[in-house]
Amino acid sequence: MRMTGAEMVVRLLEANGATHVFGIPGGSVIPLYDAFSDARFTHLLMRHEQAAVHAADGFARVSGRPGVCVCTAGPGFTNCLTGLATAFADSVPLVLVCGQVATSLIGTDAFQEADVFGGSLSVVKHSFMVRDLAGLARTFRSAFGIAGEGRPGPVLIEIPVDLQREVGDLPSGTTDGECPVRVSGRGGATPELREALRLLDAAERPMFLAGGGVMISRASEALLSCAERFQAPVATTLLGKGSFPGSHPLSLGMAGMHGTPQANLALSEADVILAVGTRFSDRTTGNTGFFGKAAAVIHIDIDASEIGKVVAPSLGIVADAGDALRFLNECPGRRRDPSWVARTREWRARYAAPGMMQGGFHPGDIVRRIRNAFDDVVPLVADVGQNQMWAAQHWSAEHPGTFLTSGGLGTMGYALPAAVGASFAAGLSPVVCVAGDGGFLMNVQELDTCVRYAVPIRIFILNNGCLGMVRQWQELFRDGRYSQTVTGSPCDYVRLAGAFGIPGFSCSSLEGLDSVLSEVASVEGPVLVECRIAQEENVFPMVPPGGALGDFLFRAGDA
Amino acid sequence: MNVSEKRLSVLAADSPEAFLRLTGVMARRGFRLRGMSLAKTMHPGVVRYTLVFPGDDGAAERAVLNLRKVVDVLRVEDVSGEAFRERWVALIRCACRACDVPETLPLRVLEEDADSVLFEASGDRETVESCISAMASFGIGDVIRGGPFVMPLAPGTEPPV
Structure with missing residues (x-):
């Protein structure tokens, strides 16, 4: 069928299952945007290319399908880099279609020319430089396949503008193929899995550490039945939140630097730790010299290069999380002494009081009030910093894909645009965005996007007038020298929201928040709530950098 | 090695x-x-x-x-280790005459003119490096090394394609 390269791109995006495309037009994608006018997918115009990638990322994390975004050459592309790196660090499937200057101009320092391939090399799973239209169908099929298969990641397709204009043949049949389907690894009984089963069956104090890989392979149900079968408590990583119901009796909550005492103590005392779908981030393990010292560590991951990278496991298994957990679940096991689970519950009870300052408008209380105001299928998108940790500690995620945050890269400014994508992934349904004042201002322009598409986003800014996590480290480790962290910004967030046409509220007490929450419920489109919290509020518990997981500070003043 | x-x-x-x-x-x-x-x-x-x-x-x-x-x-x-044979190569230009160089050195003369000789050394890395060291006394004008090229001793161990 004769058509332009741009029309081919549209047909191929459709054929590969794109329903929503996030982007911004520019000089080198004008033909492409022209072809978007009769596309079957919806294009969402963002206000910054970084935000377009984050939106596609949020879309992917909720839907489980590759997110799609489009940018122009040069600055459009360089703006995308933070988004790509964010998705790469958290193994999120994305396809970025990036314009490029005309083929004849490549290498001449043409207007808006940037080295797309070279610049993105270390932050994409793979990239394609389109140099003719002949292999375009295969390029798109491969791109979507690579983005989603194995350990997912972002894939970039770079298309010079002259090829978008060029007329060629899209071979018939190339667009009717099935969408790429996630193929899980070989299932069944490998010798390693049998050994894992033997270790778990022999364990007195077994536990699971569940990472984001559990959700990527949709293995949450298998994890739940496995945990119940082995009576093994489950801690999650930050990205693993939602892979196991937070309210389940076996849930220990999040492990790591700001993890729960019960999770960190369990990791210190367990005799078998089955870690699945995690890369053992330094924020999760604490000092690796002490991590899992009392335990046989079983590490299951789809990416062979992760086994032994940080933690040397007793048993490393390269497998799909779901395949592995389903195998473990199908084998008969023995009844276990309930004293281990009881012990983890004692810790939970002992450390039940949140490690917050006494009196006042606590972030933990705020997060729990917000959580209770929404149904548990409503996703939370947390930004980065103190707000992220308060959200992780106090937002009980019950379902996969209901807790989104930039974990690996720690990208401030992620939450607002990612929440836009998350909402579209769930049919423009409500989504909660929690951010600090610092990160919120890094992508504040996306308020405009929220308004134009009437995204039912509930934005809660935990405003402490400072860059709080760095301020906390300066307080604890730099003798309180607050270098460039305390902004004292007089920004009026209610008026800021108003300028974009968004209803805004401000509160500085739990009673105030309660009444705001009841008003928020009746708002259809976006709404912004500023919660004015104390600058001095710190995140506890905290494992000091370099410390062992069991040696946490529970509250301010612990040392 | x-x-x-x-x-x-x-x-x-x-x-x-x-x-x-x-x-x-x-x-x-x-x-x-x-x-x-x-x-x-x-x-x-x-x-x-x-x-x-x-x-x-x-x-x-x-x-x-x-x-x-x-x-x-x-x-x-x-392809590290005993099961593999590896070769390196060096081209060495010296300000000397070919006949000045001891015949015991495993060198090939590629080119000779009035002022200099271009030698080729090849072999395992030690051989190539010892050739380069030995030629230093003749005044090396230029040297370029290449390699390694690795083949298994037994067929089927790996390469070739």
Whole structure:
């Protein structure tokens, strides 16, 4: 069928299952945007290319399908880099279609020319430089396949503008193929899995550490039945939140630097730790010299290069999380002494009081009030910093894909645009965005996007007038020298929201928040709530950098 | 052979992008390439990289696993050790006459003019390096080293393609 390269791109995006495309037009994608006018997918115009990638990322994390975004050459592309790196660090499937200057101009320092391939090399799973239209169908099929298969990641397709204009043949049949389907690894009984089963069956104090890989392979149900079968408590990583119901009796909550005492103590005392779908981030393990010292560590991951990278496991298994957990679940096991689970519950009870300052408008209380105001299928998108940790500690995620945050890269400014994508992934349904004042201002322009598409986003800014996590480290480790962290910004967030046409509220007490929450419920489109919290509020518990997981500070003043 | 050095044989797509991805992964993961050869194979579109870098077995394993994740990479094998024969080559230009050089040195004369001689040394790394050291006394004008080229002693152990 004769058509332009741009029309081919549209047909191929459709054929590969794109329903929503996030982007911004520019000089080198004008033909492409022209072809978007009769596309079957919806294009969402963002206000910054970084935000377009984050939106596609949020879309992917909720839907489980590759997110799609489009940018122009040069600055459009360089703006995308933070988004790509964010998705790469958290193994999120994305396809970025990036314009490029005309083929004849490549290498001449043409207007808006940037080295797309070279610049993105270390932050994409793979990239394609389109140099003719002949292999375009295969390029798109491969791109979507690579983005989603194995350990997912972002894939970039770079298309010079002259090829978008060029007329060629899209071979018939190339667009009717099935969408790429996630193929899980070989299932069944490998010798390693049998050994894992033997270790778990022999364990007195077994536990699971569940990472984001559990959700990527949709293995949450298998994890739940496995945990119940082995009576093994489950801690999650930050990205693993939602892979196991937070309210389940076996849930220990999040492990790591700001993890729960019960999770960190369990990791210190367990005799078998089955870690699945995690890369053992330094924020999760604490000092690796002490991590899992009392335990046989079983590490299951789809990416062979992760086994032994940080933690040397007793048993490393390269497998799909779901395949592995389903195998473990199908084998008969023995009844276990309930004293281990009881012990983890004692810790939970002992450390039940949140490690917050006494009196006042606590972030933990705020997060729990917000959580209770929404149904548990409503996703939370947390930004980065103190707000992220308060959200992780106090937002009980019950379902996969209901807790989104930039974990690996720690990208401030992620939450607002990612929440836009998350909402579209769930049919423009409500989504909660929690951010600090610092990160919120890094992508504040996306308020405009929220308004134009009437995204039912509930934005809660935990405003402490400072860059709080760095301020906390300066307080604890730099003798309180607050270098460039305390902004004292007089920004009026209610008026800021108003300028974009968004209803805004401000509160500085739990009673105030309660009444705001009841008003928020009746708002259809976006709404912004500023919660004015104390600058001095710190995140506890905290494992000091370099410390062992069991040696946490529970509250301010612990040392 | 230096036991703290590893050799990997990598079959990859014949493209400039593949070259950058492969060397990019090595650099990003902290491997310092000490030698590298790139050559076409008997299959069109497939080239072989031979990489040399300092490291132990664990480092080689990590490099193998990370290279296998590169989409353009078709196969990676550790070709370090006794089961493989490797050759290096050096071209050495000296300000001397060919007849001045002891015949015991395994050198080939490629070219001789009034002022200098161009020699070729090839063999295992020690042989090549000892040739270069020996020629130093004759005044080396220029030297270029290449390699390694690695083949298994027994057929079927790995390469060739």
